[in-house]
Amino acid sequence: MLTAVDEKNCLINLLETLPASRSKQYFCPFCHSEVVFKNGSIKLPHFAHKQLKTCTLGNENESEQHLMLKKELYEWLKETESVEIEHYLPELRQTPDLLINGKVALEIQCSPLSLKRLHERTMNYRLHGFKVVWLMGRDLWLGNRLTELKKQLLCYSENHGFHYWELDLTKRVLRLQSLIHEDLRGRLFYVTHSFLFKEKPLLDCLRTPFVQQELLKMAVYPDNQLQHFIHKQLFHKSPKWLHLQSLYYQKGKNILDLDFMRPYIAPPGLNLLVPFMDNLTGSSFEQLSKIPVSYYQNFLDVFQKKKIEILYPPRFYAIMKKQK
Ligand SMILES: [Zn+2]
Structure with missing residues (x-):
């Protein structure tokens, strides 16, 4: 410390x-x-x-990475904000790495933590009226698979959809991974914005997903080998795919019938569950107060299977829906 x-x-x-x-x-x-x-x-x-x-x-046992990132962000914030480091909040019995202007807690997460602990800390901040932003160190960078922990650290906005924050100490960069989508094989797709440390005020960077801006876009290509991939998964008795197959059967659908599997890429939490849209209950994202059901629905209504599909943030689909 x-x-x-x-x-x-x-x-x-x-x-x-x-x-x-x-x-x-x-x-x-x-x-x-x-x-x-x-x-x-x-x-x-x-x-x-x-x-x-x-x-x-x-x-x-804070790692060198954690100590250094705390130092870098402290010095960055100090230029424009009132900032406290390791400030103990007695009513929460918690110590955010950095506390900005007495109300925004920054947590620099460099090592995995349990989902239970993440839930407790997130709820505690929310109940006491603090905003918390989780910034992830190297071991928790988004990469190409969404683990359960990373899923629970996802943020959401109308302009950036599902997004995720990363800190890169070596490059001295804060990264915003936006428009996160997952394909049916579980691979991730997203667009990256990088902010050099001290390039502009850190609070301005953190507000990026929420300010008015040009529409984000991302091009994706259909997965022509998907049916073959699912065949192989079932043949090798992959537990995930066997489970999905039985869910689909219960709905009277065949998982190999790709018409039911459209879209081949979707926002996290949606894609394999399209046939079960009527049953998406309870929040499954820790950082979101509720599942963005209308985003899911608008996305499904607007998404078309083309040679190249352009993906957009929730704001776009809401506008398209209104125009219909
Ligand atoms: Zn102590």
Whole structure:
């Protein structure tokens, strides 16, 4: 961690001042047990608990990547906003990595966390009126498959559809992955916007999905080998595809009949469930207050199977629907 308190309970932020004396005692601002100041050659100067006890609030074992990203974003934010690092919020019993203007919590997530923990933290922020934005380190970059954890970290807006934030320390870039779609094989497609650190205020970057802008577009090509792919999956008894096959049978449909399988690409949460649209209950996206059912419906109404299909954000489909 980058903060501690001294004997007089004065907060020390290592990004602002390095402690003058090594002989002084320092304490964890959260659990008040003793911490030591570490100023080695590998990691950024930081504090670590003297005894490895379970302090759930001070983040132990933060990687170099996590410490460095906290430092970079702190310095970026400081140019334009009021920002606090590792600020303990007693009513939530949580410590966001960075707190902007007392209301926006930034969580830099560099390692996997349990879905239960993600749910608790997300709900806790929401219940107490904070906005939380999750920015993902290298191990959690979106890549070409949507794991359950990544699905629960997806954000949504009318202008960018499903989107996802990534931090790249090496390139010093904040990436916004937008217009996320998944094909029937489970491969991901999206468009990327990159913001260099300090290129413009960080809050402006984070507002990108919500401000008025030119319509995003993404071209995709039909998957001509899909039927062959599904055949193979069923032949090799892939549990996922056998399960889907039985679901389709219950609906009186054959999974190999591609007419029911259209569209071949769709927003996350929709694509294999098209025949079950009447049964999409409960929220299955942690960062969204509800499933975007009207986006799904508008998308299905407008989507056509062409040689090249252009995909758009939810705003486009809503406009098209109104014009019909
Ligand atoms: Zn502690």
